[in-house]
Amino acid sequence: MIIAIASGKGGTGKTTLAVHLAARLAKFSDTTLVDLDVEAPDSDAYFPEAQRPYTSAAVSIRIAEAVDGEFADTSACASLCRFGAIVSIKGILRINAGLCKGCGRCLRACPKGSIRERPMVIGQIGETRWERLTLVRGSLAIGDIRATAVIDEAKKRAASRPFDFQIRDCPPGATCPTVRAAHGADICLLVAEPTDFSVHDLAGALRMLQGMGIARAIVLNKAGTGQADYQSLAMRYDAPVIAEIPWTESLAKAGAAGRRADGDADLAQAIDSIVSYLGALS
Amino acid sequence: MKTIALASGKGGAGKTSVAAALGAAFGLQGINADCDVDAANGAIALGARIMSSEDYWAGEGYAINASACSSCGACALACRFDAIARTASAYAIDEALCERCGACVDLCPSGAVLAHDKLGGALYVSKTRWDSTLVHAELVPGEDTSGKLVRAVRQRAEAIAAAANPPIEAIIIDAPPGIGCPVIASLSGVDLTVVVIEAGSSGVRDAARLFELLSGMKRAAIAVINKAGIDAYWDAQARGLAEAWNAPLIAVLPWDKRFRLSTERGEAWFHSPDVFVAGQARSLYSAVRSAAAL
Structure with a gap:
């Protein structure tokens, strides 16, 4: 019970x-x-x-990170993120590790393989x-x-x-x-x-x-x-x-x-x- | 104008009562912002008359249209939160487990997962018993995104303060218990945090985690010890904790039922006919003013 x-x-x-x-x-x-x-x-x-x-x-959870630290905004992922973890600054995207919930949505949506995942202890x-x-x-x-x-x-x-x-x-x-x-x-x-x-x-x-x-x-x-x-x-x-x-x-x-x-x-x-x-x- | 937050780590330490006392003391030069949107009691402590209310939209929720679902299971595979499971006729989302990421929407080949706007609660602007302003909110029980609603409460209080005449000296934020998302949203960018340490084992442990959070956020803190005098060892531990984090101790409030009785009568301590209770509220107020450089 x-x-x-x-x-x-x-x-x-x-x-x-x-x-x-x-x-x-x-x-x-x-x-x-x-x-x-x-x-x-x-x-x-x-x-x-x-x-x-x-x-x-x-x-730990798997969170998203950019393969090269940052990458160009192709509008495939930033608008998909419901947690505000992906921000576009002057056409360059950055992922905020503290806000990512590890849903994997951006990873699957990225056509260029610019996103990978890493474990983060929470x-x-x-x-x-x-x-x-x-x-x-x-x-x-x-x-x-x-x-x-x-x-x-x-x-x-x-x-x-x-x-x-x-x-x-x-x-x-x-x-x-x-x-x-x-x-x-x-x-x-x-x-x-x-x-x-x-x-x-x-x-x-x-x-x-x-x-x-x-x-x-x-x-x-x-x-x-x-x-x-x-x-x-x-x-x-x-x-x-x-x-x-x-x-x-x-x-x-x-x-x-x-x-x-x-x-x-x-x-x-x-x-x-x-x-x-x-x-x-x- | 200064933003002053009350926080404690542990629930029931006395945040709401101290926030109400400070709000009553600031009078028309203060605005109370009740950011404990999960368990909002500022309206009871301050006697709110609601002047305006608006719906709060929490963002997207998701549901599966059973008649369009082909039961392929792509959504359940996509969901990392185990929130989607097969039912007799189709797949369905368990709201209690859903993190609202929307990954299922992208992966459904039949377009059966639909997003809809979710009503998360309501935001209120009220007048207190003393005609000062209280901004507060209620989340729909079971709802998500309290951090977002906390930000909405703070923004509304700031907008009212910016337009107020006579000018507002302080916004008093009543933060939720814990150290998580809505607490961080309540404390980010504040000028001063008053940490209410309940003089006991759990109170001291939880306040220690809060001090660590505040230190990481680079926020200045002062301390009030509440419910003192029950256990001398924990009274001393509470003092030691404040000292260890360089938080000036501005008050030690004894465990005394006169505080509770005053809260129940809706006096917010400051307006209590009990000279002891009102005196404690006055001295809290003046110590907070000077710590906030007001």
Whole structure:
């Protein structure tokens, strides 16, 4: 079973939920936790027990380059590039390696063979294990914009490991990187706070999931810190509220320290509810 | 006029609240530009009344006309993103995987792949509770090209600033979390970035990546530590991070529910009757002014 964890708003507790759910499931089943928040991957900090260092492999894509560094504009390729990676300056074409997504469209269109491809590293995939838990982490190279390609690669790595449960820690937002991260999941758990900001962004995430046809449920985090109405959204988007995690000082301290709080009674109770909900689905 | 951005790496660090406080403090001499188009909360924080809106066109999307498709599979072979797969009757594009490169259009021998303009969202110009201008946007959930929409928001804010009388002193940009495409679009060319470091393990790690990005982009940064006082070790790490990147630390805001309550009441901190919250907003404002040489 593949469980995506998303939120819309950042900082609502996606990673907190992902690491505790993964730690719990790994007690009795083969579990993979894959960190797809490739711009801010933080889940590894919560598993100091896991073997260090992570094995690491570069993520590279094939990008276009001019055979001779630059070439004359014959209008065959520049107008085709949807990413603005090929610019014509005074009749001379240049390819911007940072913008090329490696689709190969220009290469196929060039009648003169002026374009070839070379690999470019855009991120890293890390992996380690701890008992029945496999940890996979995608990480985007700083300054790069191709997050979705790193997410794809981390998903492939995670899929190649046998699992009963795969937990995906997704990026915030409700657009391309989040869509890519959630794609293929059996269910997406949305972590929301009872605040106006969070509920507004929850609506966007629910619409995204509805459009993708992915089953969804809401986990309320930091319960008691606001009165915003998330229940109406839960009804409208067919997303049951399956657990509530209260805001407590001890959970806030654990969160700040980047430490798991497996023994916390409030959190354990919420994780129990989620596990039994998932169990009933499968 | 100066362009001042709020960024953090980690989500939920307090960017939107600080951006709203600065916008409220600049008053009619400031314009807020909410560039977190994935999760736009500036309108809630500042109480926007929408004055004008326009459609935002995201660029081309692609679809396969099943009745023209000969099921030859050339498109699926051309697609490097595994976004095209065979269905019962024809090939079809999975929008969630499509990168919108259009390679399939070129290679279809039957002309069955059609490009169409995609509505990506909407761009709004609004008045805040204090009658200053907020430029914001909403992406259609699941849509692409947020970097392009970020640029559209910034360009609109700049155009309004250029025509404003009295003159605008600052455009306040609320950047998205992360370090990727929409963040780079939000921070490119800004005069000053205020890095909001959440005082915790994830907050410090994510801010470290942001500082590295800013250094590569050669952008000046100052730091605000938020939600301090929960864990002394991470408070110190947050300070150390700002120091290591030579980012002057202009404020350390404690974790205190008075900030959240003020945000919920729509006061943008600066207009709070709570003297503590309003005082913090005032001192943030004056420190940002002086760092931006205003």
